[in-house]
Structures are given as structure tokens and as C-alpha cells.
Amino acid sequence: MEHVIQLPMTKETASKLRAGDQVLLSGVIYSARDAAHERMAEQIEKGIPLPFDLMDAVIYYMGPSPAKPGQVIGSAGPTTAGRMDRWAPQMIALGARGMIGKGKRSREVAEAIREHQGVYLGAIGGAGALLSQHIIKSELIAYEDLGPEAIRKLTVKDFPAVVIIDCEGNDLYVIGRKNYLEQRK
Template identity: 55%
Template sequence: MNEREESVRRLVYPFDKEKLSLLRAGDSVLITGTIYTARDAAHKRLTEMLDRGETLPFSLPGSIIYYVGPTPEKPGQVIGAAGPTTSYRMDSFAPRFLDLGQAAMIGKGQRSAEVAAAVVRNGAVYFAAIGGAGALIAKSIAAAKVIAFEDLGAEAVRQLEVVDFPAVVVLDSIGNNLYESGPASYLQQA
């Protein structure tokens, strides 16, 4: 392994294009700062708000949206298990959000060619969080509050304050894709 592969990069919100341009597919990161949650139903409503010219409940430029529907918190907890949901369900919405300035997305799984192109076009990043590790990920969430669509329950839009939220860069701002390069690298080593 080289030095780059062994290090973990720390990212502190706000995230600008210059910071994101330094990340490469395969980089491990620890994110600290404000991120927002939104899944399918919330993305649909946010898109409808944009179509009507309404102000969104958070500012898209520079934002990170985490695709998660957390479980209810137990007494004394900030949030319940908060593992990522499958990202392709947001693929029809993501290019528009990225074109409006969203900096990054966190989820799990492959993204469409349209999303990958929008990531590059906008100097953005797609991070993957570890599926099945929702209880562990929740430990990096210091605060959570619903800011829109409370009627959606777990799928409501939340503002999260995170400290050392673990993720891996899957799509970087120059077009590298870990889901393509990772298996190819593994096969070359075999």
C-alpha cells in the first residue's frame, strides 16, 4: 500500500470545490459538520418545491445529502440506527441537485452514468457509507433535528451534526469510480 491508501482524510464542513477536488476514489474520509438527510419521498417533494420556485428547507450549494431513513432513537440517544440506503433510487433527482450546487452525496451502491457525469460536471463527490453498520454510524451523529416533511417519519429531512462520520469516496470529481477501479485492481493482484 502507498501512503495515500493508508491515510484517512478529515473533512470539515463547509466543503468547497477545491477541497473536494483533492479527493480520489478509494480515499477514506471522516466528515465533521452539517449534513442533511433525504430519501426518495423527500427528494420528490424537494423537486416539487424547486418546480414551484419555492425555497428549500436548506441551502443546496455546498451541501451534503445523506440517503438514510434512521430508526427511532431510544431514550438518551440522538438518533437510532442510521445506515445508508441504496442510492440509485435518487438517481433521477441527483443531477439537478448537483447542478444547483450540492457538493456531495452519501449512500451505498452504484450510480447511473447521468449521476456520474453530473458529479464530474459540478466538481462534486459521491461517498459510500458502510451498509449494515447503522448503529455504528449513529455514534458519529452528535445532533439531529427534523427540518422538513415530518409526516414522512424516517424519511423526513433532517439536519445532522456529525463528528468523524466514516465514508469512502466512490465517485470523485474527475470521474474515477471505485466500483470499477476496485475490482479491476483486485483482479490484477490475484
């Protein structure tokens, strides 16, 4: 099934998505990866407000290459999401509804997605040139000293992704492989 989604990602929208569904996202998402997550977790612990509102937000695990003159952003594909598993359940509990990345997630993350009606989306790893064409605006909003790991507010248009883990606990990595092997028999 294909869904055209206008962000932010509400609970109602996220709860309709099922593993394997294609989505096209338009609106605002935020890039954050390892170092930014560590810093956000520190701020949460100290009670310092975060650089963006987590409620119904979609976090893109991504650190872009620099933009050439005239470009909005450089290449901008997903990084391995599992490295953010340590922080993801807390982010989800605080309102973050969606994550875009690639690769396996922990049981704790899948559980948090189920509990809070969130979603884990996959973008094509290694297709950074193609994906960058769907980012129409990029603004560095925090942690500039982290270079590629700084937090960017990105406006996307028809950003293509696929649902990997849905709020019922289905996982495309398990289903997709099983379906393929059964079809092959």
C-alpha cells in the same frame, strides 16, 4: 489517502478527493431519501425555497430508526443511492456538493459530479449501529409527515466514508474490483 474534512464541502475540498480515499466528515449534513427528494423537486419546480441551503451541502441518503430515550438518533446507515439518480443531477447543479449512500450511480450522476466538481461518498451499508455513533446532533427540519423519510439536519463528528465517484469520473466499484482480481492472479 485519508482526509479529515470540515463541512460544508467546498468545491476546493471535493475536487481533491479521489476514488478510494478515506474521509472523516465533521459538521452538518442533511438526510434525505426517496420521498424527500420527490418533494424537493416539486418545490424547485414551483419556485418554493428548499428546507436547507443546497450550496456546498452534503446529502446523506438515509432514513434512521427511531432514537431510544437518551439517544441522539437510532441506527443510521446509508440506503441505496441509485434510487435518487432521477433527482441527483438537478440537486448537484443547484449546488449540492456531496452525496453519501451506497451502491451504483447512473452515468448522468457521474457526469454531473464531474461537471460541478462534486463527490459521491460511500458509507458502510448495514453498519447503521456503528455509523449512528458519529452523529452527535439530529434535528427534524422538514416533511415530518414522511416519518423516517423526513429531512434531518445532522451534526456529525469524524463520520467515516470512502470516495466512490470522484470529479474525474473514477469509480471505486470498478477500480476496487479490478485491483482485487489483478492482485489475486
